Amino acid sequence: MSGKESFHDQPAHEEDPARKSPLWKRIGWLVTIWAGSVFVLFIFASLLRMFMTAAGMKSH
Known part of the structure; x- marks a missing residue:
């Protein structure tokens, strides 16, 4: 590609930060x-x- 990272280039082991918060908080x-x-x-x-x-x- 053009050297820029895209959304699809992220490693599979990095999760969404929202998923890291506890269930009770969400x-x-x-x-x-x-x-x-x-x-x-x-x-x-x-x-x-x-x-x-x-x-x-x-x-009324």
């Missing part, structure tokens, strides 16, 4: 990101409901 990040997205969705829905109520739309 699951912790997954749960944290999921909980954060649920919280942001709750805030957005609450603000939307507040604005709709202020505009005179009521959910």
